Amino acid sequence: MSFKPQYLSGSDIRTKFLDFYASLEHSILPSASLVPEDPTVLLTIAGMLPFKPIFLGQRTPEFKRATTSQKCIRTNDIENVGVTKRHHTFFEMLGNFSFGDYFKEQAIAWGWEISTKVFGLPPEHLVVSVFEEDDEAFAIWRDQVGVTPTRIIRMGADDNFWNSGPTGPCGPCSEIYYDFHPERGDDNIDLEDDTRFIEFYNLVFMQYNRDAEDNLTPLANKNIDTGMGLERMAQILQQVPNNYETDLIFPIIKTAADIAGIDYSTADEKTKVSLKVIGDHVRAVVHMIADEIRASNTGRGYILRRLIRRVVRHGRLIGISGEFTTQVAETAIALSESAYPGVRKREDAIKAELQREESQFLKTLGNGEKLLDKIIADLKQQNGAVISGKNAFDLYDTHGFPLELTQEIAAENNLTVDEEGFLYEMEEQKKRGREAHETIDLTVQGSIDKLAESINVTDFVGYTEPVATAKIEAILIDGIATEEAEAGAEVQILLSKTPFYAESGGQIGDRGYITGDGIVVRVEDVKKESDFFVHIGRVERGTIRVADTVTAQIDRACRRRAQANHTATHLLQAALKKIVDDSISQAGSLVSFDRLRFDFNCPRALTPEEVQQVEEQVNNWISEAHPAKIEILSLAEAKAKGATAMFGEKYGEEVRVIDFTGVSMELCGGTHVSNTAEIGVFKIISETGISTGVRRIEAVSGAAILDYLNVRDKVVKDLSDRFKVKPEEVPDRVTALQNEIKAAQKELGTLKGQLAFSKSDSLLANVETIGDFKLLVARIDDVDAASLQTAGERLQQKLGASAAVVLGSVPEEGKVTLVAAFGSDVNKKGTQAGKFIGGIAKICGGGGGGRPNLAQAGGRDASKLPEALEKAKTELKASLG
DSSP: OOSOOOOOOHHHHHHHHHHHHHTTTOEEEOOOOSSOSOTTOSSOOSTTGGGHHHHTTSSOOSOSEEEEEEEEEOOTTGGGTTTSSSOOSEEEEEEEEEESSOOHHHHHHHHHHIIIIISOOOGGGEEEEEETTOHHHHHIIIIIIOOOGGGEEEEOHHHHEEESSSSEEEEEEEEEEEESOGGGOSTTOOTTOTTTEEEEEEEEEEEEEEOTTOOEEEEEEEEEEEEEEHHHHHHHHHTOSSGGGSTTTHHHHHHHHHHHTOOGGGOOHHHHHHHHHHHHHHHHHHHHHHTTOOOOSSHHHHHHHHHHHHHHHHHHHTTOOSOOHHHHHHHHHHHHTTTOHHHHHTHHHHHHHHHHHHHHHHHHHHHHHHHHHHHHHHHHHTTOOEEOHHHHHHHHHHHOOOHHHHHHHHHHTTOEEOHHHHHHHHHHHHHHHOOGGGSOOOSOOOOOGGGTTTSOOOEEOTTTOSEEEEEEEEEEETTEEESEEETTOEEEEEESEEOOOOSBTTBOOOOEEEEETTEEEEEEEEEEETTEEEEEEEEEESEEETTOEEEEEEOHHHHHHHHHHHHHHHHHHHHHHHHTOTTOEEEEEEEOSSOEEEEEEOSSOOOHHHHHHHHHHHHHHHHTTOBEEEEEEEHHHHHHTTOBOOTTOOOOSEEEEEEETTTEEEEOOSOOOSBGGGGOOEEEEEEEEEETTEEEEEEEETTHHHHHHHHHHHHHHHHHHHHTSOGGGHHHHHHHHHHHHHHHHHHHHHHHHHHHHHHHHGGGGGOEEETTEEEEEEEOOSOOHHHHHHHHHHHHHHHOTTEEEEEEEOOSTTOEEEEEEEOHHHHHTTOOHHHHHHHHHGGGTOEEEEOSSEEEEEESOGGGHHHHHHHHHHHHHHHHO
16 A cells, blocks of 8 residues: 555444534434344345335334444355455445435435545545436546546446446446555556445435336435445555454454464465354354354354354364354454444353254264265275265265365365366356345345246236136235235235236236135235236135135225226327327336336427327216226237337237227226226316326316325315414415515515624724734624625725635524635735635535625534634735735
8 A cells, every 4th residue: 555544443343433423413223133034034234224114105214314333244156255355245335324414415325425534535545436327426426526537447337336226226436446556557557446445435416216117217315325334444554465363253263263373464365264263154153143043944043053164164164173153253253342342242142053953063073974985985996086076066065064174075085076067067056046135125026046947927807807716826925926925915916817917017916815724915016927816905804725725806996996996097098199199109007006107218298188088088088978998919910000009028929918999098907997087087186297208187076086186175275274264265365375475575584684784884893904904804693695695706806806705604503604805915915715614614515606795505513613724824824924
């Protein structure tokens, strides 16, 4: 390294990060458990996971800003642990989060500030990346932060666009990398070169929502989700070659090395890898058991068992023959107790679980050795010389034998091992075993991959039958298959036959009930996975079991509403083509029980007249009572008839055609009314633009119209009562109130200005003379930003070209406003208002700028205003004297 950073312990880094964001009005929240509330994820795998319901809009946050140090577990790259410099199963993610509050500008500025000011990393050692299409972030880094453009690297979506899952919130990323060798220059920077760069801070700008058709629409509330790797920052600041040799992990490694009688500094690379695996995994299992996870053969319990067995295996590789995990765990517990005191409280449980699992696995290893002895004996009898890759992998996978141990024993018997065959078998297992829980999925999707080969696909009869008798094929709880579920359990159920429509083509899934002998399950949603219908709901009475015969019945009222809205969507598209432009095409849709949404490609907004005409046309077709004709045709035949395809849908050789003769004919798998008259009435609520060239219409139809009218009737009645006028007089009364408010605001502004002038004139007695210059630094309270700027400019003009005026105010609680007004002679001395006041505002936790003669800034810490004004006075005296 070309510089010597200030050494900070892992604990110090954690504290400084949280304190920095706490000073910026972030609530410090404790780490969530490694057992997440989210049933779609086995373990907490990222700092943002505890806030998933907030990002989804399912829960209102108690705060607008938060900061955490979140413990996380990931096992998708488990084979790289100990091999690379920074792969871990357990790690701590430091994060700051904004829930619809601040966005890119502040997140980037604070990310740079904490990196360079708090942790002291020189700017010349930093490189940033942005999403290749994110010109806004690029400009902020370049123009506001001041990063050299050659050190701002544009990267593609695979690297710098964060997705929460196939659908849901998403957005571009910006990452900060530490450069160990800035002397190599800025030409051909390759951020994949981990001998030179390490990414330590990722800023996610969650600004879009991705729908099922892969369309991106801006979120109403844009969010910030960041993550700084504690272990990575520790590596940088502690000047060690990898994350494992930081004070967060190395004491655990040292304990294991001492037990094995090894000097880590002189050990060979294979031994070091094993020690690193032990250090990482022991840290992970200690926290998992502390969070009440127990070893088992399924789910998160299997992950715990696998990690413990890897610890034992690597212990054997470095020469430890007996039990040792509880000794190493003591060090891990001691390292964690200051930040996570609950770990120490669970010390007895942690050691008991480790001792039990280690003892059991050592017996398993013994069985593996017996099996290997038999494989060797059989091979010698056949005059063979190579243990097959399959046999070696079976020993590894079933009995915990590492390949290296098999190779060592084979060599002792003058044999070799088919390593290529072993690696092939391992890769095949990885393909079979990859699990959805290794990614954050912000949609509620069940995983039935493991069951697909053992159960029948669902027979859907819901087009014609609202009720069906079926057998329960499978039950899942928290994404894990189970044989039964009791009352109160949240479940996912697969049936042999179902009348429930599964979410598809924009239409949401049906609601209803599954009932049987003493059992009731309320079905709240239905989703389709391949050819399986997943009924999502809650057991309300009794105990359901696999193979039970049950009755599945949809909520007919909800189905009728969905049918009306879906058919209305078809009529809406036809009306848009007829009245606005025949080239209009669908760009997405949503059909629910209470409303419909239709996105379409159109280069301009619709006029109010066009919106009215479209609505009238749809209602005309409804009143004309057009019957539905539903046919199953070949795709070619349907296209030849002129059927319109639904956006984003994939079609087989045969398709379902919904034809309202003379009005609309579309390919569609959804449910529809048998006659347009069943819709009743159609009402457009809004027509808006959602992205360049894409418009959106939201509407209601059928029974949902009554809900819509009832809400608005209640609002009108309430306003009539409050204003004490007739309903038809409400608009005029609102207009009158708006005019009164505007007049009052104008008068208030005038009074505030007069108050500012009055207060500012009294400050002239405090003017100081510095050589040929006049200096006035003062505070005026209860003055808004505009009035303060006017006062500052007026005072400067009164005092002349040699005057420098700085004013500060606290217009409202917690906020700071600063103004600098400098005469031309002051500017000639090299002192400019914009640059000067921006630096002063940082003392109050803010920033700002403006012209050389007049500038304004803001801040968040009102308690620092006296300090900021004193600093302004000191600096001006120095520059003008």
